[in-house]
Amino acid sequence: MTLEYRWLYDTVRKRFESDEAMEAFLPTALTPQELKQKGDDRYLSAMSQRVFQAGMQHSMVDAKWPEFEKAFSGFAPGQMALLGPQQIEDHMKNDRIIRDRTKLQTIPKNARFILDIRQERGCGFGEFIAGWPGADTVGLWRLLAQRGARLGGRSAAGFLRLAGKDTFLLTSDVVARLMAAGIIDHAPTSQRDMQIVQDAFNRLQQDSGRLLCQLSAMLSLSINPGF
Structure with a gap:
């Protein structure tokens, strides 16, 4: 299954009074x-x-x-x-x-x-x-885990x-949204699971042009409005 960015945006946008308020809330990352x-x-x-x-x-x-x-x-x-x-x-x-x-x-x-x-x-x-x-991103996580x-x-x-490096986070709320969307059926642990999650984020990024950190925050907000 897939997770559509348009649906994600519309769901999260309802949590805020304005576009500006939503954008101000979302995290940012440093440039290369x-x-x-x-x-x-x-x-x-x-x-x-x-x-x-x-x-x-x-x-x-x-x-x-x-x-x-x-x-x-x-x-x-x-x-x-x-x-x-x-x-x-x-x-x-x-x-x-x-x-x-x-x-x-x-x-x-x-x-x-x-x-x-x-x-x-x-x-x-x-x-x-x-x-x-x-x-x-998950490849970088793996390298850090293996060598750090x-x-x-x-x-x-x-x-x-x-x-300051752009990355998504696999918080419990992010995992819950990915599971609700049918992308995964359990908390990801294996390399195969992680690649499935990475592919989902890559699709969202291609559709939106957003930073990974913003997309993971939006996924979290779509489950937990209190974030």
């Missing part, structure tokens, strides 16, 4: 050029922030993030890749950050991941992210959203 201009330290910071958000209140993590920036010297990957067990233990004594040893240990791992991409691709991590086609530390599940999309 803006992604390229961001330093690799900003991508490591976003990765780390997403890792700490998993299973925790995002607002609490976000409130503490300036202290993380201070503690980890701005998340420069070259410096962070050198963090060893003793440095991690030192950070465990810092009561201004969230002292989760397992999550702290992802910082040097993800720093090395970023440095590896730089070496392999001959470009900054931002250029690598910017160049990845939206039509294969604790970037599986929803964390890959969550990181990309924090970093």
